[in-house]
Amino acid sequence: MEKVIDLTPVQRPKGNESAPWAKIELKTRAAVVLASVVPGAIALAIFFATGIDFMAMLFAIFMPIQVVAAALVGILVYGRRGILEGLLVVVTIFFASFIVVLLFSVLWSVIDNGSRAISWQFISQNNYYIKPNTSLDYGGVGHAIIGSLLIVGTSTIITVPMGLATAVYLTETQGKTKGIIRTLLQAMSGLPSVVSGLFIYAAFIASGITSYAGWTGSLALIPLMLPTVARVSEEALRLVPQELRNGALALGAPVWRAFMMVTLPAARSGMVTAVLLGIARVIGETAPLVLTTFAADRTNLNLFGGAMASLPTYLFGFISMGFEESLQRAWGAALVIMILVAILFTTARLASRTRSQVRK
Amino acid sequence: MTLNVDRPVPERRKLAAKPFSKADRVFFGVARAAAFSAIVIVSLILVFLVSRSASTFAEQGIIDFIFGSTWDASLSPIKMQLWPMLWGSILISLIGTALAVPMAISIAYFIEFMAPKRVAKVATLIVDLMAAIPSIVLGLWGAFVFTDVAAGWSKQLNALFGWIPIFENNSDNFLRSPFIAGLVVTVMIVPIIASITREIFSQMDRDIINASLALGGNRESTLRKVILPTAGGGVVGGVLLGLGRALGETVAILYVLNLVFDTNWYQILESKGGSIASMIISKFGEAGPEEVGGLMAAGVVLFVFTLIINALASYIVAKAQPWRK
Numbered sequence: 001m002e003k004v005i006d007l008t009p010v011q012r013p014k015g016n017e018s019a020p021w022a023k024i025e026l027k028t029r030a031a032v033v034l035a036s037v038v039p040g041a042i043a044l045a046i047f048f049a050t051g052i053d054f055m056a057m058l059f060a061i062f063m064p065i066q067v068v069a070a071a072l073v074g075i076l077v078y079g080r081r082g083i084l085e086g087l088l089v090v091v092t093i094f095f096a097s098f099i100v101v102l103l104f105s106v107l108w109s110v111i112d113n114g115s116r117a118i119s120w121q122f123i124s125q126n127n128y129y130i131k132p133n134t135s136l137d138y139g140g141v142g143h144a145i146i147g148s149l150l151i152v153g154t155s156t157i158i159t160v161p162m163g164l165a166t167a168v169y170l171t172e173t174q175g176k177t178k179g180i181i182r183t184l185l186q187a188m189s190g191l192p193s194v195v196s197g198l199f200i201y202a203a204f205i206a207s208g209i210t211s212y213a214g215w216t217g218s219l220a221l222i223p224l225m226l227p228t229v230a231r232v233s234e235e236a237l238r239l240v241p242q243e244l245r246n247g248a249l250a251l252g253a254p255v256w257r258a259f260m261m262v263t264l265p266a267a268r269s270g271m272v273t274a275v276l277l278g279i280a281r282v283i284g285e286t287a288p289l290v291l292t293t294f295a296a297d298r299t300n301l302n303l304f305g306g307a308m309a310s311l312p313t314y315l316f317g318f319i320s321m322g323f324e325e326s327l328q329r330a331w332g333a334a335l336v337i338m339i340l341v342a343i344l345f346t347t348a349r350l351a352s353r354t355r356s357q358v359r360k
Numbered sequence: 361m362t363l364n365v366d367r368p369v370p371e372r373r374k375l376a377a378k379p380f381s382k383a384d385r386v387f388f389g390v391a392r393a394a395a396f397s398a399i400v401i402v403s404l405i406l407v408f409l410v411s412r413s414a415s416t417f418a419e420q421g422i423i424d425f426i427f428g429s430t431w432d433a434s435l436s437p438i439k440m441q442l443w444p445m446l447w448g449s450i451l452i453s454l455i456g457t458a459l460a461v462p463m464a465i466s467i468a469y470f471i472e473f474m475a476p477k478r479v480a481k482v483a484t485l486i487v488d489l490m491a492a493i494p495s496i497v498l499g500l501w502g503a504f505v506f507t508d509v510a511a512g513w514s515k516q517l518n519a520l521f522g523w524i525p526i527f528e529n530n531s532d533n534f535l536r537s538p539f540i541a542g543l544v545v546t547v548m549i550v551p552i553i554a555s556i557t558r559e560i561f562s563q564m565d566r567d568i569i570n571a572s573l574a575l576g577g578n579r580e581s582t583l584r585k586v587i588l589p590t591a592g593g594g595v596v597g598g599v600l601l602g603l604g605r606a607l608g609e610t611v612a613i614l615y616v617l618n619l620v621f622d623t624n625w626y627q628i629l630e631s632k633g634g635s636i637a638s639m640i641i642s643k644f645g646e647a648g649p650e651e652v653g654g655l656m657a658a659g660v661v662l663f664v665f666t667l668i669i670n671a672l673a674s675y676i677v678a679k680a681q682p683w684r685k
Contacts, residue, residue: 055512055513055516056516074578078578081578081581082578084578084580084581085578085579085580087580088579088580088583089474089579091462091466092466092469092470092474093466093470094466095462095463095466095467096463096466096467096470096483098463099463099467099490099547099550100486102547103486103489103490103547105501105505105506106493106497106498106501106505106547109501109504109505110497110500110501161394162394162397163394164394165390165391165393165394165395166391166394166395166397166398168387168391168394169391169392169394169395170395172391173388173391173392175392175395177395179678181395181396181398181399182674182678183671183674183675183678184398184399184402184671185398186601186670186673186674186677186678187604187667187670187671187673187674188398188401188402188670189601189670190601190604190605190608190666190669190670190673191405191608191663191666191667191670192607192608192609192610192637192662192663192666193495193608193610194608194610194637194640194641194659194662195405195409195608195637195659195662195663195666196405198409198640198655198656198659199404199405199408199409199659202408202409202411202412202656203404203408206412206652222401223401223405226397226398226401227398230398254381254383254384254387255384255387255388256383256384256386256387257383259387280492283494284493284494284495284496284497285494286494286495286496286610286611287610287611287637287640287641290641290644291641291644312494312496315496315497315500316496316611319499319500319503319615320615327504330500331500334496334497334500337494337496337497338493338494338497341492341493341494345488345489345492349485
């Protein structure tokens, strides 16, 4: 008879016993709750009772009390070493919420001000005959939406194959220069957008090849879009298990066929994410378009014929005109851009979520 | 077993590391061409900008162009010197980075080590969303919503700490200062630094963190003695990437900064400052051909400067993740 040796030295305790550090005493829990509620309550009470400046209240009353309270809880839980622990928690949460407040301020001001300007007519009409102080009942961003779609669409058509092929080089080949390319792509992602615009201006417009036109704008967006597309699709290709590739190769497929029929379909949703994030990266780019496509008031469907409006240049033009109505138009255009970005972003999220579910 | 003499052990097959079919060669060729297009684009940018600005560099002198501080298109001969803008860009980026680093590290730490899973997911979404806000929208927000608030903060800073030279303000005008521009830049670059830091944090070896906790360390000592030293390189790289982005920021700064060709060395609350990128876009509209050459030259300086910082940053990030090959 076979002898079974039990190699587990000690049976691990079941349930709550197995993780003693996860048990938090009632006393500790109560202290934490008190420390996070009481300082805020005191500060708010003083704020409403005396009506002092909100920022002064925040920094002169709330923060000191909160810091002391957190340090006390730290001492209660960890002994004297706990003071810094309490401080860390307070500082972390303070900074994190500060930035969240700023973000919501941005979103709220765009939604609040933008929704006053937006209407069907604002989205569909163009800007012809519109003066800075024309009432919002006339004109809109229709021509700019069409222009943005044309310009960004063209650069997408050019950039996506380039970015995808770059990702292929980074994941599927044994090239020796992979590290350099990756570093360069990372560095390109920090390329100042105005430099990209100047580049296209110097190459095509200053040299007299063309005047302001839509296609120069598309070209100016390529260096900005390429790093995003390449890096995100590189991540997507990297997630495809090596075994799939090896299987296809072992069955006798040439590398390109293995890639096209096995790797690429497996990474499809990641590719969609890469494209969408790339578009979201450039759809709000202003400086390169100001330098290359200029602005136009009329709808222009021809990428090769004359100046072309786009949402960012429309917004750029209306910000500094100084009339109430022009400012309203700027907020409206900002809201349209944010809605476009949000749509792209949500779709990208959904696409990448289906990928992870499939993998499970 | 007997050895089959008719069929001896076959000759060892040659292992091919190179593609041997024509289609594969095309496939790899296309991939390589695309990868090298990144190099080509960067060099083309440099070539075109330098060729357009060579005359400016020649006329103004490279040293004078970069370190002088007069820009006047009405003079004859025209005088173009960049230093106030270059220093302004650096100053604003330094303010922005100094404010963004603690916030970004806090957020990354909160997401990775403090928050429950569901909260962490939402927080990650928020960070990604922030990264997706176009800079012109931030500029609009900065100019019409945030400036007044930030001017109030500046006033209080000046009232409390006015005796420190950097918080001096002699003009009683707190609008359009480098400090406000720095705050707007902070909103811009926090998501960049935070997402890189979070990635580095999430790839850390959990065992050493657990070991530190098991030895009686608390959160603070674990962060200070284990997490930051281990993840330090990657965090520095992320910070440099944020710095590069801040240097090149254009339209978000344009509306919240008073561009003046008079070097503002350190008085961050004064209503004067500079930024190369914003200066280019604001002067471009009414620039004559000669001044456009000067703007191109400014673009070259900005490009070379950011490229060096970004390349350094991505090198550091790559070094900090040796498991990524």
